[in-house]
Amino acid sequence: xxxxxxxxxxxxxxLIPSRYTCxxxxxxxxxxxxxxxxxxxxxxxxxxxxxxxxxxxxxxxWVHWLLYNLPPTSTGLSEQVTALPAGTLPGLNDWKRTxxxxxxxxxxxxxxxxxxxxxxLMLPNLNQPNEAALEKAMQGHIxxxxxxxxxxxxxxxxxx
Numbered sequence: 001x002x003x004x005x006x007x008x009x010x011x012x013x014x015l016i017p018s019r020y021t022c023x024x025x026x027x028x029x030x031x032x033x034x035x036x037x038x039x040x041x042x043x044x045x046x047x048x049x050x051x052x053x054x055x056x057x058x059x060x061x062w063v064h065w066l067l068y069n070l071p072p073t074s075t076g077l078s079e080q081v082t083a084l085p086a087g088t089l090p091g092l093n094d095w096k097r098t099x100x101x102x103x104x105x106x107x108x109x110x111x112x113x114x115x116x117x118x119x120x121l122m123l124p125n126l127n128q129p130n131e132a133a134l135e136k137a138m139q140g141h142i143x144x145x146x147x148x149x150x151x152x153x154x155x156x157x158x159x160x
Contacts, residue, residue, distance in 0.1 A: 003144040005033045005116045009079075016112060016150035022104035023154055025080075028065065032076035033116055037143045040118035042087075043070035044138060045077075046131060049103070051110040063131045064112065065100045066091025068123050087122075091129045098128060109153035118144040 007029050010016050018024040036043065045067040052062035067088055074085045081100075084090075090098035103112055119141045126137055 001035045003033065003035045003037065003116065003118060003146045005031060005114055005146050005148045007031050007114070007148060007150070010150045013149050014151065016103060016152045018152075018155075021102040021152055021154075024102075026100075026102040027080035028077065028100035028102075029150075030076065030079040031114060031148075033146070034075065036072050037118050039120065040072035040143055042068065042119045042122045043072055043074065044068045044117040044119060044123075044134065045070060046115045046117075046134070047100070047112060048115075048131065049105070049110050049112050051105070051108070053106050055108040055110055061131070063092075063094045064102065065093055066098075066129070066131060066134055068126070068129075068134060072118065089123075089125060089128075091126070091131065091134050103150075103152035105152060105154060109151055112150045112152060114148040114150065116146050117142050 009029050020029040047065040049062040051058045052060050067090055070088045071085050093101050095101050120143050121141050123137050126133060
């Protein structure tokens, strides 16, 4: 059975509730996963938006959340997670901080990819890597991967 990632607050390719965005409480949504390969040594979570700044003319991928060395025995993260599973390390999002930063698109409806990877090793401490450094460290070690895509568009265009 393939590894899966889900959320109890939105389904694949559906709208993310504003509670989890800059228009709401800007807290992380609850996430759950299953069917992690038995030989996995760690998990990586990357949440990013490939539609920045404008889905009609994307110029970059905006990183919202990076976590690595999640235990393969973990089954998810709670809403507004405050205590990460033991051993989990954070990366830097594109606001140059650790932790979750919710959707806040300046224009248009964006896609938010919640990507989960099962690795065949524990990564060394990468000292709060950005997405490129984390992906480089993962190369050749991915056993399985899955994704959950959420959508969001601000009701009033913001300057963020």
